[in-house]
Amino acid sequence: MTDQKSSRTPKDTHYANLRRQFRDQKAGSVGKGPVGKGPAGKPQRPQRPATDATPVPEGLIRLYGLHTVRAALDNPARQIRRMLVTRNALDRLEIADVGALPFAVEIVEPRAIDRETGSEAVHQGVMIEARPLKTHSLKALQDSSLLLILDQVTDPHNVGAIMRSAVAFGAGAIITTARHSPQESGVLAKAASGALELIPHIEVRNLADAIGELHDLGFVTIGLDSEGPLELEQTMTPGRIALVLGAEGKGLRQKTRETVSHLARLDMPGAIKSLNVSNAAAISLYAAQRFLAAGSQAA
Incomplete structure (x- = not known):
């Protein structure tokens, strides 16, 4: 009778490791071994855990991203209530006088915006809360x-x-x-x-x-x-x-x-x-x- 373990080829071992990795990840394992490595054995970048966004205040929406926020700032019809912005994003938005803005502005770290929008949102360091625009006829x-x-x-x-x-x-x-x-x-x-x-x-x-x-x-x-x-x-x-x-x-x-x-x-x-x-x-x-x-x- 042939010994199955001794007859394995390198290819068999590779796919066995992949199956074990899949089982361990599904079970939430953080042990050593093949977990956290790709098919070529190279370490994979750890995935940032997704976080849920905090509830949006009633009657408002959250908009984020440099182009989106810049356009909202330039739109006189947009009623903005609050802005969270990093110092880097503030420079890129070219806002000369933050104090002159007619709404509250908080200069924060990126993770503070993550907590508001959820970590999956690509906010580029700025988020505003505003009223939706009125529709036209x-x-x-x-x-x-x-x-x-x-x-x-x-x-x-x-x-x-x-x-x-x-x-x-x-x-x-x-x-x-x-x-x-x-x-x-x-x-x-x-x-x-x-x-x-x-x-x-x-x-x-x-x-x-x-x-x-x-x-x-x-x-x-x-x-x-x-x-x-x-x-x-x-x-x-x-x-x-x-x-x-x-x-x-x-x-x-x-x-x-x-x-x-x-x-x-x-x-x-x-x-x-x-x-x-x-x-x-x-x-x-x-x-x-x-x-x-x-x-x-x-x-």
Whole structure:
């Protein structure tokens, strides 16, 4: 009978160690041996334990990150109640006179902000507590020629990235549904990298009715769909354009598909025929902005 232990190859021993490491980590072991080493036997950096954020005061939100906070400071509509900031971040924000700010400022160590935001937040040494911005109405769109509408897009990272693209390409506003859309938060604002303060945000209860109102205001509404019958460029007309993008995974709802002026696809010659909603938003905004700019120059 063969001795299993003596017949092990180095490869067998390596995988046995990996299995033991997995069991020990799952059980919370901190003993010696392979625990804490990667497949090549190199020590791994210890993971910083995640900490829960402290509760946010009622009626306020927490925003963090240098770009996010700088944009909030520059926005006269943003009502800030409190700031926690490290000395290094204070220098980078270029605030000349802290005492002149109309809210409380505490100069702290980074771990103090960790306790407020949770250790997973990339706060870059600054956090503010502020009131959410007021949403706008469709009546505020009289001078806009390019809009972006989100049909129940729920991921705050995606919505933040979409806001950033909307500002970059000159969209007049972003319209979302009151339900099944993320509220203002540190995660959304960080992904927006300051854009949250720079673009009007409109919430509507009934998206189909809102699209109908946009038609009355002279907008052509174009729903992005990977199986749309026309390419995006074929659906654009001079004047006013509102791009409509659907939720991650399921896309546009049936009622939205029936209400928009056109369903269109992005022409993608590669093997993949669909994109993340934030990428699709950026590409379609670029195409629409170029189309509208060319039309205004021709006129």
